Amino acid sequence: MTPSSSPDRAANAAGSEPTAASAAGRVGLSLGQRISVAVGVLILLGVCFGFLKGAQPTLQTSINGLVTGSYLALAAVGLTFIYGILRLINFAQGDFLTFGAYMALLMNVFVHVDIVISLLFACLATAVLAMVLELGIWGPLRRRGAGSLELILSTIGLAYVIRYSIQFVAGPDLQQLRVNDISFYRLPDGVTIGRTIALTTIASYALLLLIGVLLRYTQLGKQMRAMADNLELAETSGLNTRRLIVLVWAFGGALAGLAGVFYVASTGGFDPTFGFTLLLPLFAAILVGGAGDPYGALAGGVVLGLAEEWSTLFISPAWQLVVGFVVLILVLLVRPQGIFAPAARI
Amino acid sequence: MIAPRYMVVVVVAVAAAAVFATTGDAAPSSKAASVTDVKIGDVVPLTGPLASFGPSFYKAAEIAVSEANAAAKAANVPMSFSISSADEGSGPTSAVSAARQLESNGLSCLLGGTSTADSVAMAQAVTIPSQLTQISPAASSSVYGAEHAKGGLTFRTIQDDNFQAKVLAYFMAKNLGGAKGKLVAVGGRNDSYGGPATAAFAAAWKSLGGKVTGPVLYDPNALSYDSVASQLVAGNPVAFVIEDFPQTYAKVGAALLRTGKFSGTNLYTTSGFPATIPTGTPDAALEGAWVIQPGQPTSGPVIAAYNKLYASFDASPKLQQPYNTNNFDAAMLCILGAVAAHSSSGAAIAKKIEDVSAPPGPQYTYTQLTAAFKALWAGKKINFQGVSGSLDLDSNGDVSGGLIDVNRYKNNSLTLISQANFVNDELVPAKG
Numbered sequence A: 001m002t003p004s005s006s007p008d009r010a011a012n013a014a015g016s017e018p019t020a021a022s023a024a025g026r027v028g029l030s031l032g033q034r035i036s037v038a039v040g041v042l043i044l045l046g047v048c049f050g051f052l053k054g055a056q057p058t059l060q061t062s063i064n065g066l067v068t069g070s071y072l073a074l075a076a077v078g079l080t081f082i083y084g085i086l087r088l089i090n091f092a093q094g095d096f097l098t099f100g101a102y103m104a105l106l107m108n109v110f111v112h113v114d115i116v117i118s119l120l121f122a123c124l125a126t127a128v129l130a131m132v133l134e135l136g137i138w139g140p141l142r143r144r145g146a147g148s149l150e151l152i153l154s155t156i157g158l159a160y161v162i163r164y165s166i167q168f169v170a171g172p173d174l175q176q177l178r179v180n181d182i183s184f185y186r187l188p189d190g191v192t193i194g195r196t197i198a199l200t201t202i203a204s205y206a207l208l209l210l211i212g213v214l215l216r217y218t219q220l221g222k223q224m225r226a227m228a229d230n231l232e233l234a235e236t237s238g239l240n241t242r243r244l245i246v247l248v249w250a251f252g253g254a255l256a257g258l259a260g261v262f263y264v265a266s267t268g269g270f271d272p273t274f275g276f277t278l279l280l281p282l283f284a285a286i287l288v289g290g291a292g293d294p295y296g297a298l299a300g301g302v303v304l305g306l307a308e309e310w311s312t313l314f315i316s317p318a319w320q321l322v323v324g325f326v327v328l329i330l331v332l333l334v335r336p337q338g339i340f341a342p343a344a345r346i
Numbered sequence B: 001m002i003a004p005r006y007m008v009v010v011v012v013a014v015a016a017a018a019v020f021a022t023t024g025d026a027a028p029s030s031k032a033a034s035v036t037d038v039k040i041g042d043v044v045p046l047t048g049p050l051a052s053f054g055p056s057f058y059k060a061a062e063i064a065v066s067e068a069n070a071a072a073k074a075a076n077v078p079m080s081f082s083i084s085s086a087d088e089g090s091g092p093t094s095a096v097s098a099a100r101q102l103e104s105n106g107l108s109c110l111l112g113g114t115s116t117a118d119s120v121a122m123a124q125a126v127t128i129p130s131q132l133t134q135i136s137p138a139a140s141s142s143v144y145g146a147e148h149a150k151g152g153l154t155f156r157t158i159q160d161d162n163f164q165a166k167v168l169a170y171f172m173a174k175n176l177g178g179a180k181g182k183l184v185a186v187g188g189r190n191d192s193y194g195g196p197a198t199a200a201f202a203a204a205w206k207s208l209g210g211k212v213t214g215p216v217l218y219d220p221n222a223l224s225y226d227s228v229a230s231q232l233v234a235g236n237p238v239a240f241v242i243e244d245f246p247q248t249y250a251k252v253g254a255a256l257l258r259t260g261k262f263s264g265t266n267l268y269t270t271s272g273f274p275a276t277i278p279t280g281t282p283d284a285a286l287e288g289a290w291v292i293q294p295g296q297p298t299s300g301p302v303i304a305a306y307n308k309l310y311a312s313f314d315a316s317p318k319l320q321q322p323y324n325t326n327n328f329d330a331a332m333l334c335i336l337g338a339v340a341a342h343s344s345s346g347a348a349i350a351k352k353i354e355d356v357s358a359p360p361g362p363q364y365t366y367t368q369l370t371a372a373f374k375a376l377w378a379g380k381k382i383n384f385q386g387v388s389g390s391l392d393l394d395s396n397g398d399v400s401g402g403l404i405d406v407n408r409y410k411n412n413s414l415t416l417i418s419q420a421n422f423v424n425d426e427l428v429p430a431k432g
Helices: A006-015 A031-053 A055-086 A095-112 A117-145 A148-170 A195-217 A219-229 A232-234 A240-266 A276-289 A296-310 A316-334 B004-033 B054-074 B092-103 B114-131 B140-150 B161-175 B194-208 B226-233 B248-256 B301-312 B322-340 B346-359 B368-375
Strands: A182-187 A193-194 B036-044 B079-088 B109-111 B133-136 B154-156 B183-189 B211-217 B239-243 B268-269 B292-293 B403-410 B413-422 B426-431
Touching: A031 A055, A055 A095, A055 A193, A055 A195, A055 A240, A055 A276, A055 A296, A055 B140, A055 B239, A095 A148, A095 A240, A095 B322, A117 A240, A117 B403, A182 A195, A182 B154, A182 B268, A182 B368, A193 A195, A193 B092, A193 B161, A195 A219, A195 A240, A195 A296, A195 B092, A195 B109, A195 B403, A219 A240, A232 A240, A240 A276, A240 B248, A276 A296, A276 B239, A276 B413, A296 A316, A296 B154, A316 B211, A316 B292, B036 B054, B036 B322, B054 B079, B054 B114, B054 B140, B054 B322, B054 B368, B079 B092, B079 B133, B079 B322, B092 B109, B092 B114, B092 B239, B092 B322, B109 B114, B109 B183, B114 B133, B114 B140, B114 B154, B140 B154, B154 B322, B161 B268, B161 B292, B194 B211, B194 B239, B194 B403, B211 B226, B301 B322, B301 B368, B322 B346
Parallel strands: B036 B079, B036 B109, B109 B133, B133 B154, B183 B211, B183 B239, B239 B268, B268 B292
Antiparallel strands: A182 A193, B292 B403, B403 B413, B413 B426
């Protein structure tokens, strides 16, 4: 066996669907079938709500739900990847979003750079931040035998450090990117959607699709999935897991930065605490979809987004966030491994 | 030779003279040693959704303490006053933590909080158990008002929301050419401020014959407000009443604009919006909006002196935020209560707050503080007139009546359009 062929074989083994490691005991639907069923159920629910509450409000809340779902999915994919590989719940993920948004603010508002370049800079900066934290803190902690509790506490501590460092530098006041967050498209039947929101939502879903393709068909994606399935086996097979873990952090960081910028560009003013308020919904999204599974994070984000917005058809919007967690509890009761994770994971 | 009995008399006389002389000399230093220190803690928002108000609030309270120390010296009242602050943060937890931090240094009075939720939490966790006097400059909800019944320790220098809601309904009816049959969308943050404030307005508007959508209450931490906005614009209301804080309204306002059925000119609120449209809030969401708030005199010697004092006082910020005078008055009431009580005890001060702020008694303003101190130290009754208004606290610890400011955002700034008193369900233009 040549040194180069070993990782390829490990990745190829992991890349097959279903993977060798988890094939045993997996009973049920393939990924494509699960996506089809989930989409079918959501459409059916949408049609039912349309009959009950009227087409216009249902269509409007459905669009709003898909928009919310796009932010959640984008940020949750990185979070769930880290969890899948390292079993590390990153409480600093919300503050990665904040960091990304403030990096974009720095470029867009203070350096007067175009929003697209600011967005790319924000992704890069957040990826670098995540890599630096992995190389400087989490990696050394793991090598010194730190357990899950110590690692989780370190992420909580870092979340505070990031948040209050941003606040120290940028102040607590509301900030806004130089984007138009109030112009909108008028769709049929009185339905509207913000222009920036439409753009960021389409970009988010396109990117999520691209991530899906990357994970499924590229060598890097297969290696990442191999690590997520079984880190030790992947390491034994010759994968350079240390390098890959750093890459996964960079990947998760970039997605968090992107999600942060998309969110604040779409919804308007933001302050240093906004990422923290998104943290619990992000956790809910990955648990609903299936912890550790990037397709699950996408599904979880969309399901939660739709559930929260559809709930306003029937109950006060004051309960929106609560509805998300009720959905989480129901899903965990019926399917503890989440909607998308295979049964073998539990 | 002096007889022994005369010797005794001389010795006694000399001793008495010596004692008298010693006592006479010692009197001032003994007085100086027994100066009562009244410590005031000010919980102000330096971070979080109301952060724009905090620095101005604290500066106002610092000015009050500085004036009080000068007056105490001039009036020969053996009291001194000191103030320290802590960050109210972004919610009740941080507000209580800030209050506890201040209370651990030994306090007489606690000023704050700025929001009702924070003020109630501080009252229940710190003020009432520790028997302090708490005076909030901005907690207008009836929920905070109810805390006064638990020992008479909590007060405020701002008008109650129920009163403000009624005034707003009458103002809107006049502005919209009557309320009968007119649909107004009512929304607000789902907390102890937004809930009661929107409910009070909805009741007041309906009592005038109007119709309402909502109240649509929303989570201040919601991920998106577009569905909230869709609900608010349903039925094409003629006007919108939103009771919220600037930081959340930045997103709600943007979502409302994205419906294409909302304009800032149709917005009415009693909320504490800042002097200029905050960064992050779309201009169109506030430009032209009507902001009906508790007012303060705009002319006259007291406000003129205060404005001059505020501008020259060596602390930032230079710009006054709404309600900073309410915090000045809150600090003043604590100080005057302490002088009247001859005590730094929070419970003793609380018993004097109503006495010093309401009739009967001769009126004093902060520009006559030395005279007010002398009168109170002598046990006389006074009726303190605040910078924010006449105050006249009632037996519930609430400001009774007072001026109403009718403001509107014009060219990005909150501009005073008129001032009025609310008399017999009507806004009567204020004199002067």
